[in-house]
Amino acid sequence: MTQLSTKNISILGSTGSIGVQTLQVIEKSNGFFNILYLTTNKNIDLLAEQIQKFKPKGVVINDYQSYLAFKKNYTFDGEVLFGQEGLLRAASDSENDLVVSALVGFSGVSPTISALEAGKDVALANKETLVSAGQYISEISRKNNAKIIAIDSEHNAILQCLLGEDVSKVEKIILTASGGPFLNFDQKKFDEVKVSEALAHPRWSMGKKISIDSATLMNKGFEVIEAHWLFNLSAEQIQVVVHPESIVHSLVQFVDGSIKAQLGPQDMRIPISFALNYPNRFKYDFPRLDLLEVSSLNFIRPDTEKFPCLQFAYDALKLGGNAPAILNAANETAVQSFLDGRISFSSIPKCISYALEKVEHIENPTLKDIFDTDKFTREFTLDFINKII
Amino acid sequence: MTQLSTKNISILGSTGSIGVQTLQVIEKSNGFFNILYLTTNKNIDLLAEQIQKFKPKGVVINDYQSYLAFKKNYTFDGEVLFGQEGLLRAASDSENDLVVSALVGFSGVSPTISALEAGKDVALANKETLVSAGQYISEISRKNNAKIIAIDSEHNAILQCLLGEDVSKVEKIILTASGGPFLNFDQKKFDEVKVSEALAHPRWSMGKKISIDSATLMNKGFEVIEAHWLFNLSAEQIQVVVHPESIVHSLVQFVDGSIKAQLGPQDMRIPISFALNYPNRFKYDFPRLDLLEVSSLNFIRPDTEKFPCLQFAYDALKLGGNAPAILNAANETAVQSFLDGRISFSSIPKCISYALEKVEHIENPTLKDIFDTDKFTREFTLDFINKII
Numbered sequence: 015m016t017q018l019s020t021k022n023i024s025i026l027g028s029t030g031s032i033g034v035q036t037l038q039v040i041e042k043s044n045g046f047f048n049i050l051y052l053t054t055n056k057n058i059d060l061l062a063e064q065i066q067k068f069k070p071k072g073v074v075i076n077d078y079q080s081y082l083a084f085k086k087n088y089t090f091d092g093e094v095l096f097g098q099e100g101l102l103r104a105a106s107d108s109e110n111d112l113v114v115s116a117l118v119g120f121s122g123v124s125p126t127i128s129a130l131e132a133g134k135d136v137a138l139a140n141k142e143t144l145v146s147a148g149q150y151i152s153e154i155s156r157k158n159n160a161k162i163i164a165i166d167s168e169h170n171a172i173l174q175c176l177l178g179e180d181v182s183k184v185e186k187i188i189l190t191a192s193g194g195p196f197l198n199f200d201q202k203k204f205d206e207v208k209v210s211e212a213l214a215h216p217r218w219s220m221g222k223k224i225s226i227d228s229a230t231l232m233n234k235g236f237e238v239i240e241a242h243w244l245f246n247l248s249a250e251q252i253q254v255v256v257h258p259e260s261i262v263h264s265l266v267q268f269v270d271g272s273i274k275a276q277l278g279p280q281d282m283r284i285p286i287s288f289a290l291n292y293p294n295r296f297k298y299d300f301p302r303l304d305l306l307e308v309s310s311l312n313f314i315r316p317d318t319e320k321f322p323c324l325q326f327a328y329d330a331l332k333l334g335g336n337a338p339a340i341l342n343a344a345n346e347t348a349v350q351s352f353l354d355g356r357i358s359f360s361s362i363p364k365c366i367s368y369a370l371e372k373v374e375h376i377e378n379p380t381l382k383d384i385f386d387t388d389k390f391t392r393e394f395t396l397d398f399i400n401k402i403i
Numbered sequence: 404m405t406q407l408s409t410k411n412i413s414i415l416g417s418t419g420s421i422g423v424q425t426l427q428v429i430e431k432s433n434g435f436f437n438i439l440y441l442t443t444n445k446n447i448d449l450l451a452e453q454i455q456k457f458k459p460k461g462v463v464i465n466d467y468q469s470y471l472a473f474k475k476n477y478t479f480d481g482e483v484l485f486g487q488e489g490l491l492r493a494a495s496d497s498e499n500d501l502v503v504s505a506l507v508g509f510s511g512v513s514p515t516i517s518a519l520e521a522g523k524d525v526a527l528a529n530k531e532t533l534v535s536a537g538q539y540i541s542e543i544s545r546k547n548n549a550k551i552i553a554i555d556s557e558h559n560a561i562l563q564c565l566l567g568e569d570v571s572k573v574e575k576i577i578l579t580a581s582g583g584p585f586l587n588f589d590q591k592k593f594d595e596v597k598v599s600e601a602l603a604h605p606r607w608s609m610g611k612k613i614s615i616d617s618a619t620l621m622n623k624g625f626e627v628i629e630a631h632w633l634f635n636l637s638a639e640q641i642q643v644v645v646h647p648e649s650i651v652h653s654l655v656q657f658v659d660g661s662i663k664a665q666l667g668p669q670d671m672r673i674p675i676s677f678a679l680n681y682p683n684r685f686k687y688d689f690p691r692l693d694l695l696e697v698s699s700l701n702f703i704r705p706d707t708e709k710f711p712c713l714q715f716a717y718d719a720l721k722l723g724g725n726a727p728a729i730l731n732a733a734n735e736t737a738v739q740s741f742l743d744g745r746i747s748f749s750s751i752p753k754c755i756s757y758a759l760e761k762v763e764h765i766e767n768p769t770l771k772d773i774f775d776t777d778k779f780t781r782e783f784t785l786d787f788i789n790k791i792i
Binding site for chain 1: 563564565566567568569572577644651654656657658659660661662663664665666667668670673676677680682683684685686687689690691692694695697698699700701702703704
């Protein structure tokens with residue numbers, strides 16, 4: 015009985031938004047989870063608090079200065095590992111039953127691969143992993159009999175709808191999108207958007223990178239690509255619908271015309287708890303949804319002229335090969351430049367479009383090709399940004 | 404592999420609305436189903452057409468005059484059985500893999516019991532069976548390892564949401580109600596409602612009895628009682644929400660706060676096909692739901708002052724014993740009197756309320772007590788009707 019024995023878990027990115035909420039779920043799980051590793055990039059103060067509370071076997075600090083500062087300022091009996099190597103070590107630890115991959119951006123790819131290669135199930139919150147290296151990741155997941163369990167509310171919703179179902183009976187899935195902060199914003203004013211406006215997501219409180227991706231709908235585009243790899247569906251089988259209330263987290267339509275949906279309040283702890291306990295459910299006291307209070311659920315066609323990033327994702331998925339890796343690297347670079355105040359909001363899709371058009375397409379990339387594509391596209395996009403500003 | 408061998412099926416009530424649609428599904432199932440028995444009350448012309456097309460092993464005609472007329476006017480090589488005895492014979496035939504119980508009203512109880520006692524799975528469209536004799540039916544279903552698979556769109560939706568789930572992790576279910584034709588009708592004018600108005604259901608095309616039950620919300624009340632028996636839930640765990648679009652057919656909330664819903668167009672062939680193929684799904688070309696076309700889904704608190712029948716059902720469920728059988732018999736009698744033009748629409752709840760109050764309550768009824776309660780309550784309600792008109 016898995017319910018009775020504890021589950022060993024490592025959380026890559028424990029000081030980020032998903033990491034913190036994962037620990038909140040674990041705290042409510044009556045000792046069912048035993049923490050092996052917690053990791054941070056630079057947030058050593060929060061890491062130290064988490065150590066106090068959760069007594070991990072070890073920690074990883076990715077940033078070297080922060081690693082040194084931690085060693086100097088804190089005492090901790092367990093292992094203190096550093097950098098990418100430390101992350102790979104934590105991800106592949108033989109005692110892990112489950113690895114939560116909640117790292118931000120492309121840096122999440124290698125540790126996720128490392129965990130899957132060690133045969134460890136991965137609760138995946140890092141979407142760049144599947145976007146950039148989906149084919150490779152799917153293959154090693156299959157080969158090592160290690161499950162990828164999506165934490166993303168949308169894919170988690172699909173996973174919930176597929177419990178007990180034969181996946182070959184899926185006709186299509188419908189990913190819902192809140193529409194982001196600019197759903198009803200005048201497109202002509204996209205040049206003047208302030209960083210703070212783009213960060214102000216109407217429904218979810220999230221990290222900066224994903225908040226901007228939500229504002230451009232690139233985030234939804236990534237989810238289309240992820241869904242392709244997670245559920246083995248073609249681009250045509252993946253529909254995106256804007257649902258401003260963000261209550262229906264996604265839907266699955268089966269070959270008999272029946273549709274199943276997963277709903278809930280905007281609380282990431284629900285999909286996190288499902289991913290941690292999959293395929294079981296535990297009782298948690300998260301706030302409940304009151305349908306009568308919500309009262310109305312609306313569904314609107316997404317405007318891909320206003321939000322071209324969504325269309326770019328479909329294009330990249332159809333192109334295949336390293337195209338999604340180009341898409342991701344160009345986006346990650348452009349978003350950082352926007353956050354740094356170097357380019358306008360409306361320049362983000364321009365950077366992506368330019369990279370997709372100009373960076374060399376490789377039809378059957380090796381993993382090395384994917385990493386090279388990522389590196390090259392970042393430099394290429396930075397060059398482009400330096401030219402346009 | 405159940406998918407490859409054919410399934411033997413008998414349809415009790417094949418000329419009614421659900422029976423006809425069941426045959427439409429079977430016609431689209433590429434020979435997967437083999438028909439054993441078809442049955443009708445009086446509609447021998449349609450039965451003869453169905454015989455031509457589906458070549459059953461036998462038929463049952465419930466009404467004696469119609470039975471004689473069939474014998475006289477039609478030639479059929481198979482068995483031609485008569486009345487309740489014929490129905491029991493068809494329901495319990497040893498060759499049955501599945502019995503569809505689509506009889507109207509209390510007459511469906513005995514054949515359903517007969518099928519379950521023979522260890523046959525029952526696809527149940529007759530709600531009076533579980534309303535009146537739920538405890539007894541649940542027990543023989545368990546004892547004979549014979550499943551009850553609900554055809555009703557609401558319970559079928561719950562069943563779909565529970566696939567692959569642990570039923571003990573259900574926190575509550577939410578049954579949706581269209582609200583019926585009088586959702587926005589002035590309650591003060593209920594006395595003047597014409598039969599044709601009450602029959603004009605805004606969303607579903609159904610038989611007369613169930614159409615009136617939908618107009619009074621008694622139908623939803625019955626579904627609350629059915630859900631209690633089908634899913635082993637208390638009255639407090641069963642919520643009713645008015646959802647005028649009738650797209651979300653019902654929802655399940657789990658102990659982690661996650662909610663699953665089943666959606667679809669208003670086409671009973673979808674739940675019927677799920678019940679026939681349960682727990683598998685087959686591909687069917689029924690019309691698909693377009694969420695963008697629907698565009699808005701709304702949820703409203705039901706008004707139990709305006710529609711007291713819904714509250715009566717909760718009351719009867721909490722009272723237990725023979726109270727639901729009283730509720731059902733009083734309602735069936737009152738609805739028939741309304742359809743016959745003898746009483747007003749607003750008299751229906753008065754009949755039920757009076758019977759619930761006055762007919763003797765039996766806490767632990769035997770099946771005989773249930774049948775006696777049914778018979779007595781009908782006479783009692785007719786007496787009451789004769790007094791008030």
